[in-house]
Amino acid sequence: MSTKQRQSVRACRACHLRKVRCDLDARASGPCARCEEAGVQCQTLVRRRRPIRAIIPDPASAVTVRAGPSPLSEDDLGPEAPGTISDAQLQTSITISHALEEAGERYNTLGIGDAPRRVAVLGIGDISQQSSILVDFLSQDFSRGSMDDYQVTFVDNYTTVTRVLADEFGQGFKKDGVNHHRDAPFVKRCNGSMPKSLTHAEKAVLELRGAFMLPSNPIADSLVTSFFDRVHPALPILDRGAFMKRYYLTGSSTTCTCDTLLLLQSVLLSGSTAYRHPSLSSTSHEISWKLYVRAKTLVENGYEQDRLTLVQAHLLFSTFTGDSCDDTLQNMWLSIGSAVRIAQELGMHRSLGNASASPAMRREWKRIWWTLFVHDTLCSFEWGRPRAIFLADSDVEDLIETDFQADEPGSLPSSEHAQFFVELCKLCRIISCWLDLLRPGANAGIPSDERARERTRQTQLLLSELQEWRERLPASMQTPPPSRHDGLSLWTATLHITFEAALLRLSTLLPDGAAAVFEAAAGIIDICSSLKHRELLDSLWSFGVHDLDLALGQQARCANSQYAAVSSEGTRHLRRGLPLLQQLCHRNSVASQGAEFFDQLLQKLDQRCNVHNEASVRPLETEHEHSAASGSSGNRASFDGDRSVSAESEQAFGLRNQEQYSAQTESVHHTAIGEWPPILDFSNLQDAGLPYYAYGNAYGWDQNQYQ
16 A cells, blocks of 8 residues: 655755755754755745635636746756856745735725725626617607717718618608717616626726725815815816715715716826825825826726716826826827817717707816817917817807806805806917917918918917907906915916916017017916915916926026026026926926926026136236126126126116017127126036936927928
8 A cells, every 4th residue: 555755844945946855854953955965055945825816707617817936947047056046046936916916905005094995886787799789779769868868979960871871760860950869779877977897807907906996085085175176177077066976975984885986086086186185105196196097997998988977087187197298108198189089979079059968968068178178279289289179170159157057956166267267268269279370281382481471470469369368357367466466366377377378489489579488487487486375386287387397498598698687587587486396396297307407507507607707807816806896797697696687787688678678689789798608508408417308399489490
């Protein structure tokens, strides 16, 4: 009778990796025979029970998935001498199951200070698996039924298959005035959402990315409040009363329910870009990144089937991805573009006309469409990207204040927020017209000099429209006098920063626009300074951060001027605005890049000035002669102190007069320029140890760029 050999209980790590028998268990102490022979350290292997990951799609047929390291053969030990083991080979390999656990732990919580909650969600089926959509669509009575709680399809007056068939076989189908219809299959929304029923494998993927986890109740409440206070006025795509009603039904226990999970995760993400809860130890970017992964995973895996919710989610993504417009997969331009394409598929770019839509639905669609237009225009304006929306393709009515009327009883809309967004839409219309002038193919057959003259003429007309827009602003949106700038609200400041940025960029196309560019850049810094005084600077939206960066870029150009007073004044504004940009570094990479660049640029300018001052000192002069020489050079502004320009310099260089300032920056001036240091070449900053800093069109368009 054969007897089963007793398995060794103990083994060393080296023998375990080589998959050979170890006699460590038979020895009372000391190394095993193999390690003693090889002359290597013998370490006892600490065995631990490895968890088994199992995915069971069907209880009737359970499939267990095991994962672990593959055995090592003698050949896997490498080229070392026989009997030797390298340190890398002694390291314990991480199994797939351990990596999955680590990934789950990473996204299931926001870090120390968070007590996450799990969400239980029930799906309503998979709409994409329906095979009779066209039959169901043509079988409906088009003259009946509201679209409010259903998917919407857009059938325009082109020769599409659905329109051709509906005209012939549809009941109650109208040719004129109605382009929006209920889409088949006629699945009704569940509280404004259509979650898909998930398989076990799909749930496992979403669980791995933390998609079903919510922050603790206090943290979630603060992020939702932050969104509606600091983001929603510039992104009015949700009805606050309706959303909060559903949010409070979520519950505060460790296991809660949520019908609109994607929308809630997106709102939490957007709120995290403007506020960080003090109980969380993680950085603002890390918190936002985890929330972004949760929400984006729901989109990528087709969890949400409602197109309107997808439009809202992509717009909310842009508040986080606006910080990374140079990323090829995750940036504001792509997020807004995705939202625009889905919205156009729904037909949001066309008026609902005689469609069966309630007044609440019409108001919501108008707010979402004009929000898309505003953010698409400003994204192109800031980054120089092509636009996705052209108003010639749209006939949606203009926004008015009554479109912000709350749908839920007891919800009071903010008059300031409504006025802010209505005026912002008007301002973006002017910006959109200016962007049309820069389209390279618009006047391809016209000579370049004639195109330049026409562009200058159109720009001057648009500048007049900008001034008229500013004069017609409501009293609540007007900027107070400089002595009362501390009373500037966040949204009034945001509106005027956008105006100053538009004024700055339009003026760059004018031959005599240097003074307007300088004043607009200084105005942006003034407004941001008032926001900092009121502790509102951290709530500035990403477009405002880019505008501040643009303003400092223009001041840097002035600081590099060959004229002493111009350079001193530009450097003074650069010093004043740099702390504002540095304060925003923790939440915006554009701010951190710009702050580093301008800080080192100021150091370079100081070095240039110091070298020039040392070179101008005569070796044989006495201390009294040095003082006399310093007193006689008072017409050249100093870089020391606050770098303010003396009254004599301002009068000599005419900084207070736009015409004189423009003339000084365009032609050679006769006053005290000979000893001023030469212009610093920005292209040589890399040679001086400065980081590469490419803005594209962020500094504005040069007047000869499109000639």
